[in-house]
Amino acid sequence: MGTGVGGGVVVNNESIHGLQGIAGEWGHNFLHESGGTCYCGRLGCVETLISGSGLERFYFGLTGQKKSLIEIYKLSKSGDARAKQTIDRLIDYFGKALSVIINILDPDVIVIGGGVGNIEELYTDGVSSVRKYVFNTRLDTPIVRPKLGDSAGVFGAAFLTAVN
Numbered sequence: 460m461g462t463g464v465g466g467g468v469v470v471n472n473e474s475i476h477g478l479q480g481i482a483g484e485w486g487h488n489f490l491h492e493s494g495g496t497c498y499c500g501r502l503g504c505v506e507t508l509i510s511g512s513g514l515e516r517f518y519f520g521l522t523g524q525k526k527s528l529i530e531i532y533k534l535s536k537s538g539d540a541r542a543k544q545t546i547d548r549l550i551d552y553f554g555k556a557l558s559v560i561i562n563i564l565d566p567d568v569i570v571i572g573g574g575v576g577n578i579e580e581l582y583t584d585g586v587s588s589v590r591k592y593v594f595n596t597r598l599d600t601p602i603v604r605p606k607l608g609d610s611a612g613v614f615g616a617a618f619l620t621a622v623n
């Protein structure tokens with residue numbers, strides 16, 4: 460979860476590619492029309508709602524002000540109602556989007572990478588939001604930050620090059 464949203468599935472220490480190579484391509488699942496048109500041409504992809512660029516676009520729509528997600532996040536902490544609305548909306552759609560993954564895969568862990576993953580509330584309110592939408596009476600799935608921090612994607616790309 461950064462500028463865009465992507466995903467991958469690891470089973471028994473191996474990444475799963477799928478028949479068409481799109482396994483785990485979560486960012487372009489449909490989530491809600493209000494996200495608008497995605498760069499991929501579809502409407503309301505996960506990415507349009509919970510990526511950094513999607514959140515910045517939403518805030519711009521509310522205020523007419525171009526701010527980075529970090530600025531919006533800081534504003535939400537200092538009482539800016541529209542910044543808070545932007546972060547609250549992220550939390551709600553995070554729950555809706557991740558609950559679908561858990562319903563299908565019921566994974567042992569979900570690791571959230573990227574700049575949006577630095578928003579603390581994802582691991583508190585965000586988890587509550589997932590719990591609200593998942594098809595179960597409880598939620599045991601750990602939702603955690605990557606041990607490699609924001610560089611996890613780069614390490615992954617290097618690893619793929621090394622093994623292929």
Ligand SMILES: [Zn+2]
Pocket residue numbers: 486487497498499500501504506
């Ligand atoms: Zn898309």
